[in-house]
Amino acid sequence: MLLLWLKKLKSYPGFKLFTHHSLKKIEKDKSLFFDFKGQEVKVDPSKNMAVLFSLGGGSWSKTGSDGLWTDLFSNLGLKMAPFQSMNSGFETDWSPHFKKKVNWSPLKNIKLSFKDHSVRGELIFTPYGLEGGPLYELSALVRDSREKAQVLLDFFPDLSQKEVLSKIHKPRGKNSLSNHLRKKLKLSGLAFSLLKERTSKEEFKDLDLLGQKLKALPLDLLRPRPMEESISTSGGIHFDNLDNSLMIKKMPGFYVAGEMLDWEAPTGGYLLQGCFSTAYKASQSILSFLDN
Numbered sequence: 001m002l003l004l005w006l007k008k009l010k011s012y013p014g015f016k017l018f019t020h021h022s023l024k025k026i027e028k029d030k031s032l033f034f035d036f037k038g039q040e041v042k043v044d045p046s047k048n049m050a051v052l053f054s055l056g057g058g059s060w061s062k063t064g065s066d067g068l069w070t071d072l073f074s075n076l077g078l079k080m081a082p083f084q085s086m087n088s089g090f091e092t093d094w095s096p097h098f099k100k101k102v103n104w105s106p107l108k109n110i111k112l113s114f115k116d117h118s119v120r121g122e123l124i125f126t127p128y129g130l131e132g133g134p135l136y137e138l139s140a141l142v143r144d145s146r147e148k149a150q151v152l153l154d155f156f157p158d159l160s161q162k163e164v165l166s167k168i169h170k171p172r173g174k175n176s177l178s179n180h181l182r183k184k185l186k187l188s189g190l191a192f193s194l195l196k197e198r199t200s201k202e203e204f205k206d207l208d209l210l211g212q213k214l215k216a217l218p219l220d221l222l223r224p225r226p227m228e229e230s231i232s233t234s235g236g237i238h239f240d241n242l243d244n245s246l247m248i249k250k251m252p253g254f255y256v257a258g259e260m261l262d263w264e265a266p267t268g269g270y271l272l273q274g275c276f277s278t279a280y281k282a283s284q285s286i287l288s289f290l291d292n
């Protein structure tokens, strides 16, 4: 797809593609300075110059999105919001016993809740804590919460509390508790270990309490994983710097799109959609800017 686009662009008169050029400086007169294999390349400003910046957020620097561009724009007097982890995993304090059992193992079709927000999906258990879609979606709320961050895990979002309790109380015969829960509720080995990890011995003997825990098991989140690992970052260039066409008010002809803008969205296509939409808007604005 990208190659097709490049091929199409190459057919435009005057089109040039410069790869491996890293933007290092922007002057107030709109001169741009790049580094190309250790050499400085300057692009002089011109009357009909339009630039679309899409330099990404501040995580996953191995893909080039190192967020080092923030200085270039704050030096121009632009208002910047600090980068923060978004769509990130969290660390927990698993016991050494449970830590050994988890190896990026999933619990599917669960519901995770934080305050009055709930998200369904798949949660991944890692030796350091938790990853997965529902947690990513709740991550900004958890991150911004000043209270102790405790999420509640519902192992059976399709069953009511009453239904879980009625299944748990079915005759157990000679089955062990884990076998009983596996047979009556299809509770997986990982889910059973987690239940054991997060309940006291007394609670574990009380089937009513256990049934409640299966619908709302508290999990303490200690801290988000390092920002570098986050799928995306909030923060970057504040929208106050831009007009409605996504042009930097102080620098006519300079436009910004994508994750370098200060907005946030859950992963699962919404980030990409936000990037494509702002890029589309900015490129349409550039066409009108150049026409005038």
Ligand SMILES: Cc1cc2nc3c(=O)[nH]c(=O)nc-3n(C[C@H](O)[C@H](O)[C@H](O)COP(=O)(O)OP(=O)(O)OC[C@H]3O[C@@H](n4cnc5c(N)ncnc54)[C@H](O)[C@@H]3O)c2cc1C
Pocket (backbone or CB within 6 Å): 021, 022, 023, 024, 054, 055, 056, 057, 060, 063, 064, 065, 066, 067, 068, 069, 230, 231, 232, 257, 258, 259, 260, 266, 267, 268, 269, 270, 271, 272, 273, 275
């Ligand atoms: C592991 C992972 C999984 C993801 N999964 C999803 C998903 O399932 N759904 C979803 O919606 N989103 C997902 N995302 C997020 C999505 O990929 C990003 O939000 C999106 O790619 C951001 O696009 P962008 O163009 O703004 O920036 P980027 O794609 O980060 O591109 C920025 C580019 O700018 C370049 N650059 C940076 N600084 C300079 C400089 N000074 N000079 C020159 N070039 C520079 C970088 O090298 C990079 O090529 C995922 C991200 C990661 C890391």
